[in-house]
Amino acid sequence: MTVNLTNFDNQFQSLGKERDLADAQYIYDIFCAHINYVKEMDKQGVKYSLAAVNVVDRNAFHKIWEEVRIPKDRISHNKPVEFPWSKNARELYIKGGDLSRKFHLEHILELKTIKNEAIRRMMLGSSEKDAIKDGGDMLDYLNGLNRETAFLILTSEEHKRLSKGDESKVEDPWAYYEKHGIYKKDCISLKEAGLV
Template sequence: MDVATLATVTRINDQLDSLGPERDRADLEALYKIFSALAPSFERGRGAKRGTPEADGAGRVNHLLRLTIVDLWQDPRMPGRGVKPRQMHKHNKPFVYPWSPRARDLYFAAKADASVSTSGMLVLEHTIPLSILRDELMHAILKGCSQDEWTELFLAAHRGLSFAVLARDEDDIINSNGHRSALVADDPSPWARYRKAGMVQEDFIALTADPRWSEPDANRG
């Protein structure tokens, strides 16, 4: 996809690219096997008293499951991975994902002034907290769902809006509202956590759809 095409698109659904049927199938099978293998440790840790071996083990399992989802499935399939000219800021913020106005302001300020840094200032946000997805996937394993059922659950979770790029201070507001790892109770929309933080869904657009974008930015991401 060239820059001219990118400029008309904000990717809000199906935000990950396929790596081909064979690779996708192999990675999904690996994910299922990893979750299945770690299910006993996950279950032992549920409700365990903090500081006990069971609780400590569950913490390590939860961290490993998070890394598995991100490193095995999500990161390799982000649009623009390894593409020239660059279509991604740093290593995990695709230009075509929805960016908040504040995040775009920070990006273009750094482009205009080399003394301005975005280091630590931009966040790739999981619109459904990764801990919620992890727990749903593991609970499905514990309930005895088949590999095909589990695979469909995993894929369905990635068909809608999965990612947005925020400024760090916007992410801090979401966290302070109690939504770091929780959804808004009365609103299932993936945008609900952002609305509660004062952000407007319609203001999120691709970096390439911003009037300040220019083609050389693709080589300087």
């Protein structure tokens, strides 16, 4: 029997029901603050930028939700050995030497996409099926996002070659990566490749 040692699905580790719910509630509250800020600025009719708000959103999501839930067996601070690594990333790892800043933790679904969809659902009527009304709904939404591949380890060079703002990534992420020469069949973990 072959054991698959590449974690393509459910890549986040639960921190327990209470902690997961508390963290999801925090993300919900941050996104509520985002919505309220936009409404207030629009009501005042003044020019404003969302740059600082977006930094708060991103930091909250990365620090409160993502970083603490990726597996602890990692290369560098955030490259889990069980996540899929591209063929080039594995080859670079084998070469060794100074590997700092040589790899990139690629988000299959960008935070902007995750956040925009969450905010859209938070603004739905409470009776609508996909509405996010509280931290529990946010937890369901976040857990649903992670059922499929959330992350991929690429070389920094591979990441630089990816086109930005490509909507096809949202529609079919693996077709998007294949367009850039990164094939799912070639992406396996360092564990499965026998490198750790």
